[in-house]
Amino acid sequence: MYLCSLLYQTDLSFIAVAATEKEEENDHFLHSIRMHEDTELDNMAHMLNDEVSAAVDCTACGNCCKTLVINVTAEEVGSLANHLQLSEQDTKEKYIEESLAGNCYINTMPCHFLADNKCTIYEARFTECRDFPHLHKNGFKARLSGTLMHYGRCPIIYNVIEGMKVKTGFSS
Numbered sequence: 001m002y003l004c005s006l007l008y009q010t011d012l013s014f015i016a017v018a019a020t021e022k023e024e025e026n027d028h029f030l031h032s033i034r035m036h037e038d039t040e041l042d043n044m045a046h047m048l049n050d051e052v053s054a055a056v057d058c059t060a061c062g063n064c065c066k067t068l069v070i071n072v073t074a075e076e077v078g079s080l081a082n083h084l085q086l087s088e089q090d091t092k093e094k095y096i097e098e099s100l101a102g103n104c105y106i107n108t109m110p111c112h113f114l115a116d117n118k119c120t121i122y123e124a125r126f127t128e129c130r131d132f133p134h135l136h137k138n139g140f141k142a143r144l145s146g147t148l149m150h151y152g153r154c155p156i157i158y159n160v161i162e163g164m165k166v167k168t169g170f171s172s
């Protein structure tokens with residue numbers, strides 16, 4: 001295992017401060033990984049993500065549900081309505097904001113459906129919720145800029161990125 005789970009950083013205040021302090025370092029890291037192969041980076045990120053995700057308790061955090069705008073597809077609005085046993089119109093009025101371009105997103109932050117740091121619609125949660133922080137996917141290199149935008153928000157991202165720095169031999 002890369003690090004004892006007790007050593008993973010999960011303090012949201014610490015991580016938020018680190019994001020500011022390490023902005024320049026993370027920018028250098030972003031540029032330094034260009035020399036690495038996509039597959040090599042994906043394999044490292046997947047392994048670290050498996051380890052860190054198993055050790056970090058999302059129900060003790062919930063920070064993505066508190067601080068992200070959650071985009072929802074039209075199909076997901078319909079599924080939510082079914083799950084809540086409401087009409088689609090009532091569901092939209094209560095929970096959804098729609099942009100002029102027709103994009104839908106949850107109309108509160110923190111999300112309506114978060115209670116005691118747990119998702120109250122867990123089985124029916126949206127693709128965006130299921131996929132965040134996207135570190136199980138291929139394309140680590142292409143997505144790193146976007147991932148770093150959440151470095152100060154998500155303990156899983158913070159710990160995976162710090163692990164990637166070690167594994168790639170990065171020095172700031």
Ligand code: SF4
Nearest residue numbers: 065111113114119129
């Ligand atoms: S739907 Fe559930 S998982 Fe998604 S943001 Fe809301 S509380 Fe979090």
Ligand code: SF4
Nearest residue numbers: 058061062063064154
């Ligand atoms: S995915 Fe990240 S931000 Fe969201 S609850 Fe888990 S550790 Fe916290």
